[in-house]
Amino acid sequence: MDLAPTRAAALARLAAFLPAAGRRYAETRNADDGPRAEGRGNVSQLSPWLHAGVISETEVLEAVLGQHSPRAAEKFIAEVFWRIYFKGYLEQRPAIWADFCSGRDGAVAALDANAGLRKAYSEAVEGRTGIEAFDVWALELVATGYLHNHARMWFASIWIFTLKLDWRLGADFFLRHLKDGDAASNTLSWRWVAGLHTKGKHYLARADNIARYTAGRPEGALDAARLAGDEAEPLTEPQEYARQKLDLPAPVAAADLAKPFALLLHDEAAHHAPLALPAAPALVIAAARPEARSPHAPGTHALAFAKGALAGGMAEAAAAFGCPAVEWRAGEPLAPLLAAAGVERIAVPYLPTGWTRDALAPDLATLGEPGRVVTLLGDLDRATWPLAKAGFFGVAKAIDNLLAECAIHGGAVPASTRS
Ligand SMILES: Cc1cc2nc3c(=O)[nH]c(=O)nc-3n(C[C@H](O)[C@H](O)[C@H](O)COP(=O)(O)OP(=O)(O)OC[C@H]3O[C@@H](n4cnc5c(N)ncnc54)[C@H](O)[C@@H]3O)c2cc1C
Structure with missing residues (x-):
């Protein structure tokens, strides 16, 4: 698979993935089958180009709806809207990003001051914790710049609840290495796993779930013994992030x-x-x-x-x-x-x-x-961000209307030479 940071590579990947963007995506997307030279078959891996604005969500949705009905591609379309939702949510609560940065800086300073913490952190980012699955993903992230969504969830959960490391150091590790490293999707996903985004609802990784969804990896199912159990409590924080009014620019003529x-x-x-x-x-x-x-x-x-x-x-x-x-x-x-x-x-x-x-x-x-x-600012962001007030549901229920409002009905993959 050509992962070059070019528009031609993005459009080629989009075209190659399109046949799988319908029901196949919905049925198989949760499996982490490991990195493959030809690209993963069950997810698009379009995120690095989307993050860099080399290709837009609108173009991806147009192309997907050009090949699949809205119902067949419902799951894939929803995932693309998760990206837009997170952007709109952070736009209305920029203090979350500012607090992440200051909290991360404090956590980095704490590492410098505490040898035990520094050792635990080094073991985690160098893939030496002894938890096979976690170690494989830590090395994979550094070696490839990408992790499957499910692997990101499990990794973040193990980081927070089993290794008990500061979530902001883990989010920083992701941001430094992910080719799609994105302030909104990354910070808010880590907060979601921790139980800070949806307060009190955290995500706990389970060994049986990891084994089941990693069975298709070349090395076989990944082991994850001795993970934190159901008794692990979600993280809490004193801050309440009030929503601030969006001040979006008008369309440019x-x-x-x-x-x-x-x-x-x-x-x-x-x-x-x-x-x-x-x-x-x-x-x-x-x-x-x-x-x-x-x-x-x-x-x-x-x-x-x-x-x-x-x-x-x-x-x-x-x-x-x-x-x-x-x-x-x-x-x-x-x-x-x-x-x-x-x-x-x-x-x-x-x-x-x-x-x-x-x-x-x-x-x-x-x-x-x-x-x-x-x-x-693109029409899709302008229309969607105001709906990203609280949970994803506010966006999810409006997807059909948003697609209609932005005249996204289905078209061809753009030609790579188009300006
Ligand atoms: C802890 C954690 C950290 C993450 N950090 C980032 C990040 O820094 N940058 C980033 O782009 N995504 C991040 N994600 C979301 C998601 O994992 C990736 O967008 C997805 O794995 C990218 O692979 P793909 O392109 O094959 O996705 P596909 O499954 O093919 O989905 C298509 C597109 O939809 C969007 N998308 C899919 N799932 C999500 C999701 N859960 N949240 C937001 N958008 C989504 C992406 O733009 C993606 O390219 C994170 C998730 C977790 C749990």
Whole structure:
């Protein structure tokens, strides 16, 4: 399977996976059959490209509905909406991300100060705990940059309830190594496993469940003896995260981009095609900040994917629009890049809560004058995020309406050369 961080590879993977996106996905998606050169047969593995904005949820849903009825593809469609739900939820509670970052920094400092804790942490991230399944996944994550969803749930559960390590260190380990490492899906999934997202409802890994759903791995079913039992209590925290009102940008029309403008590509919007810009930019600016995801260095695969997606996206945008492209490096001011190209405005794909916003928003704010920054947000996010108020159910029950509202009825996989 071509896991290159390119749009061509994303579209090829989408096309290859499509036949399995219907009932087969619903029936087989829970099995962790292990990494395979040809790609896993039962899940799409599209998440790295989705996270990087190399392909959009809308494009994936269009293609799936082009081959399957909404009922047959119900489960797959719902999973794609989980991603959008988590984004919308965190957008309405950004303090969860801020508290995660400060809590993680505190947990890292505690590691430095406590040799016993440091040893337990090292054993976990180096796959030396003696719990076979957990150790296999720790090594697999570092070696491949991907874990199956079920493996992520079991891993997080064992980390929190059996190894009793700080959940924020585990979430940080995932963010550093996952090619799809995403502030919303990752932080909120770890919180969900811990019993913090749905208060009091935690996820406990069980050895029989792990053995059953890992039986198709090349090495056979994974063993997970001595896990925390049903008596393990969910985590609690003193904070109550009140929902703050969303302030979403209006759809952008060609008139908003009538004057020469620059297009900013970033870690979560690395390709221009999913943005469907109503006008052509005079300059492409690429801002890669993958190191901002953690105080620790990112893993090789996560880093290479993020950097490759932006380098490729920058080159393809420059070619598609016939304009120059520049890199906006960390620590450099943005304004001189705009001035040198003679452009006033910059079109910025929405910076979601997380490290991408933390790294880029302060510089964008220094551009001064309102109106210089034109924020781009897709229709599907604009329609779905307001529904991500509490549990997923609020989104789930609206999926048919959301698809209709966003005119997602089913189409072909986009051609890789399309701009
Ligand atoms: C502890 C934990 C941490 C996670 N961290 C991340 C993360 O950093 N980034 C990330 O993208 N996903 C994360 N997930 C969600 C999920 O595991 C991955 O999105 C999924 O495994 C990606 O593989 P896939 O593309 O083959 O998914 P498929 O099963 O093929 O699903 C299609 C798409 O739907 C979305 N999706 C599927 N399941 C979920 C889910 N449970 N939550 C949110 N979106 C989902 C993804 O975008 C995925 O590409 C995490 C889950 C857990 C339990």
